[in-house]
Amino acid sequence: MEKSIEIIWKEGFLNKDALVAPKLNDLYNQKSKHIIDKYMRMFKINLVAIVVGSLILLPGSFLIGMPYMGVPMFFILNAMVIVDKRLLGELKEIDNNITSYEYLKTFDKWIKRKIIVNTRMARILYPYTFIAILMGFWFINEDGNRLGETIVTKLIENYPDIYLIFGIPLTGIIGALMIIGILTFFGGRIYRWDMNLVYGRVLRKLEEIISDMEELRS
Amino acid sequence: MSSDFYKTSILPFAAIIIKICRAYTNTQEDFEDYYQEVCLQIWRSKDNFREQSEWSTWIYRLSLNVCLTLLKKKKNKYQHFASDYIPVELAEDNRAFADEPLNQLYDAIRQLSEVDRGVILLYLEEKSYQEIADIIGTNPNNIGVRIKRIKERLKRLFDGKIN
Numbered sequence: 569m570e571k572s573i574e575i576i577w578k579e580g581f582l583n584k585d586a587l588v589a590p591k592l593n594d595l596y597n598q599k600s601k602h603i604i605d606k607y608m609r610m611f612k613i614n615l616v617a618i619v620v621g622s623l624i625l626l627p628g629s630f631l632i633g634m635p636y637m638g639v640p641m642f643f644i645l646n647a648m649v650i651v652d653k654r655l656l657g658e659l660k661e662i663d664n665n666i667t668s669y670e671y672l673k674t675f676d677k678w679i680k681r682k683i684i685v686n687t688r689m690a691r692i693l694y695p696y697t698f699i700a701i702l703m704g705f706w707f708i709n710e711d712g713n714r715l716g717e718t719i720v721t722k723l724i725e726n727y728p729d730i731y732l733i734f735g736i737p738l739t740g741i742i743g744a745l746m747i748i749g750i751l752t753f754f755g756g757r758i759y760r761w762d763m764n765l766v767y768g769r770v771l772r773k774l775e776e777i778i779s780d781m782e783e784l785r786s
Numbered sequence: 787m788s789s790d791f792y793k794t795s796i797l798p799f800a801a802i803i804i805k806i807c808r809a810y811t812n813t814q815e816d817f818e819d820y821y822q823e824v825c826l827q828i829w830r831s832k833d834n835f836r837e838q839s840e841w842s843t844w845i846y847r848l849s850l851n852v853c854l855t856l857l858k859k860k861k862n863k864y865q866h867f868a869s870d871y872i873p874v875e876l877a878e879d880n881r882a883f884a885d886e887p888l889n890q891l892y893d894a895i896r897q898l899s900e901v902d903r904g905v906i907l908l909y910l911e912e913k914s915y916q917e918i919a920d921i922i923g924t925n926p927n928n929i930g931v932r933i934k935r936i937k938e939r940l941k942r943l944f945d946g947k948i949n
Contacts, residue, residue: 573910573937573941576887576890577888577891577910580885587804590817590818
């Protein structure tokens with residue numbers, strides 16, 4: 569080596585062309601694309617998991633003798649998938665040619681709309697699931713009798729003065745109605761908690777990028 | 787990031803960022819990504835600057851940290867697709883400085899370990915051992931020995947390239 573590394577370093581950078589800073593331009597486009605791709609990927613995996621789950625649940629429920637749970641659950645889960653698939657379709661229609669800020673804002677609006685739609689659905693889904701499970705157990709065949717009726721018979725034997733409505737104990741009806749009421753009331757919150765658990769990190773990142781870009785634009 | 791902040795607080799120190807980013811990348815595309823990410827992180831972290839060191843020293847530290855993190859992320863990303871990943875030190879640099887010896891020096895620097903790259907860049911930028919140790923987060927007593935070893939390795943790499 570003829571020159572020391574120190575001299576090569578100094579002389580090399582005497583030429584100012586060696587230190588031309590690149591333009592700051594594409595970073596946010598790449599970040600936006602990355603974050604949206606990540607969300608879409610997770611969302612699609614989630615939908616596939618629900619469909620696969622419902623396809624296992626349906627024959628499985630017949631096998632364990634709980635078709636009254638399996639069939640309604642199969643329908644509600646697939647109804648959810650259809651609604652979400654439509655929402656996903658709307659997302660794909662967003663014009664890619666708009667600026668990354670506009671794209672992110674549109675995506676953010678879409679997410680908020682999805683959360684509103686899914687929150688409404690969750691208020692039905694959770695009580696519906698509870699009713700389906702209840703029906704599943706009620707209609708389990710036990711020695712030729714329905715499990716629910718067997719339980720009621722035993723209850724009447726032990727508490728002969730129990731008040732019945734259409735052959736079902738009133739306390740049981742009140743208890744079930746209370747659970748349904750609670751699930752309807754908290755369904756939206758449960759969904760938001762669930763959503764935050766799965767997508768929280770991506771959504772926070774999205775908010776962070778939007779806020780950065782807003783600061784940039786101001 | 788406001789363009790004022792970029793012009794007044796980053797652009798005067800762009801040379802530092804460019805020099806560091808060049809040592810951790812081997813394509814113009816990666817270099818531009820790293821440069822932009824460093825600038826973005828400087829802007830985001832500007833409120834954390836405590837004035838315990840020079841602004842330029844802080845930029846050195848931040849640039850090195852960002853480059854090391856990006857390099858690690860890139861390696862993790864490709865660890866399951868080993869055939870797609872070409873380590874920086876093995877890939878041919880498709881950019882070139884006008885000064886050929888400088889190109890060769892950078893080629894040699896890119897073959898060093900990630901930390902050694904940082905140490906030698908700071909040494910070449912005439913940072914004191916204490917400053918290098920502060921930026922890298924090591925003991926200043928070890929820096930001198932480390933630099934001696936790095937220079938010997940560079941000389942071997944450099945001579946090999948010329949020969």
